[in-house]
Amino acid sequence: MARGKASGAGPGPGELLSPAQRLDWLRLIRTENVGPRTFRALINQFGGAAAALEALPTLARRGGRLLPPRTPTLDEAEAEVAALARLGARLVATGEADYPVALRQLDDAPPLICIQGRGEVLRRPMVAIVGARNASAAGRSFAARLARDLAGAGWVVVSGLARGIDAAAHEASLDGGTVGVFAGGLSRPYPPENLGLIAKVAETGALVSEMPVNWEPRARDFPRRNRLVSGMALGVVVVEAAERSGSLITARLAGEQGREVFAVPGSPLDPRAGGTNRLLKQGATLVTEVEDVISVLSPMTGRQRPDAIEAEGPPMTPPMPGDDARARIVGLLGPVPTLIDDLVRLSGCTAAEVQIVLLELDLAGRLDRPGTGRVALK
Incomplete structure (x- = not known):
């Protein structure tokens, strides 16, 4: 990618960001200690990623860190984009056409996702189907029948590409x-025995990841992947x-x-049904045929609307709180999650200062940041 061209080019068709943006x-979302919620807060406070990147060292120092958080260089960011291009993949930002509408509505939606395959399938309503890796023959057969019927009715099936129910x-x-979500980067497909299936998904559907292209998946990355599987869908079976x-x-x-x-209910004698039967006791909707899913979710498709597009605005310089204000805010924090609104009220500071x-x-x-609107000290 030519750096001069990137900085001068505007957004392409259906795109929100210019190549430089x-x-x-x-670079911002790959920065150490910057997750989706922090990314959004930085964009809101500083008007754009470029201004936020400039502010990072000062912010981290005021927070008590001696060295600034590790931020990828421009060359490293360009290398990741080039690596994605070699896979036939690209980065899609929240608010752009191929970013799933349902996912965009999450508080911790990734600002960028890597997509390989047909982006248009990500614009359609989705249903997630998940289950045991060591699934029974009956379980795999039912998952396949349900997925086939959903696809025939115009729904996109999303899952995590794992063995067993996911693969079926x-x-x-x-x-x-169909849409498969990676726990690692797109160049690290997992598990190895599903490589053929993963290639088919990329050809007729789409593969999605929020992780760096060469990221090797770790155990802790799979729950993070799971939130995308459920977040893209209107419902999870x-x-x-x-x-x-x-x-x-x-x-x-x-x-x-x-x-x-x-x-899906199962025999009380089968340990693989223990979790699903408990979900039913807790109020999950029982499924024995595709109509059980479609009848609940179809009315929701008309209510699914994109959020306001997140566009970059002019750079802003938010007011920096003084030492007294900073001390009051920090003093109100502890290991127990606290509502941000309570911090504003009890500290006497403005929302921007908090x-x-x-x-x-x-x-x-x-x-x-354990959940929407709550924070705690580590």
């Missing part, structure tokens, strides 16, 4: 377009899941995200 967004759902919905299954994490995340949770102090602590690695 996209590189700034990539992807395989059965290839003709209708759990076909088989033991009591300690990772699929139950997806179901829990779906409930927290306001998604519908469905479960947000700046939270960003300082966040970039110094001292802040935890």
Whole structure:
């Protein structure tokens, strides 16, 4: 990528960001201690990624960090974009046409996702199908039938490309377009035995990741992946899941995200049905046929609307709080999550001042953001 061309070119068709802005967004979200919520707060406070990048060292120092957080260089960002291009993949920003509408509505939606395949399938309503890796033959057969019927009815099936239920759902919905979500980068497909299936998904549907292109997936990355699987969908169907299954994490995340949770009943004698049967006891919708899913989710498709597009504005210089204000805000924080609105009210500071102090602590690695509107000290 020619740096001079990137800095002067505007957004392409259907794009929100210019090439230079996209590189700034990539550098910012890949910065140490910057997650989706922190990214959004930085953009809101400083008007754009370029201004936020300039402010990072000062913010981190005020938060108590001696060295600035590690930020990728422009060359490193360009190298990641080039590596994606070699895979036939690209970066899509929240607010752009191929960014899933349902995912965009999450508080912790990734500002950029890597997409390989047909972006248009990401514009259609989705249903997630997840379940046990060591699935029974009956479980795989039902997952395949459900996925095939959903695809035939115009729904896109999204899952995590794992063995068992995930693989059966992807395989059965290839003709209708299916979406597979990676825990690692797009150049690190997993598991190895599903490489053929992953290639088929990329050809007829789409592969998605929020991680750097060469990121090797770790155990902790799979729950993070699961929030994207549930976040892209209007509902999540759990076909088989033991009591300690990772699929139950997806179901829990779906409930927290306001998604519908469905479960397929199983024999009480089969440990692989323990988790799904418990979901049913907790109020999940019982599924024995595709109509059980479609009848609940179809009315929601008309209410699915894009959020306001996040465009970059002019650079801003937010007011920096004084030492007294900073001390009052930090003094109100502790290990127990606190509402940001309460910090504003109890500190007597403005919302902008509170947000700046939270960003300082966040970039110094001292802040935890456990949920919407809540923060705590680590």
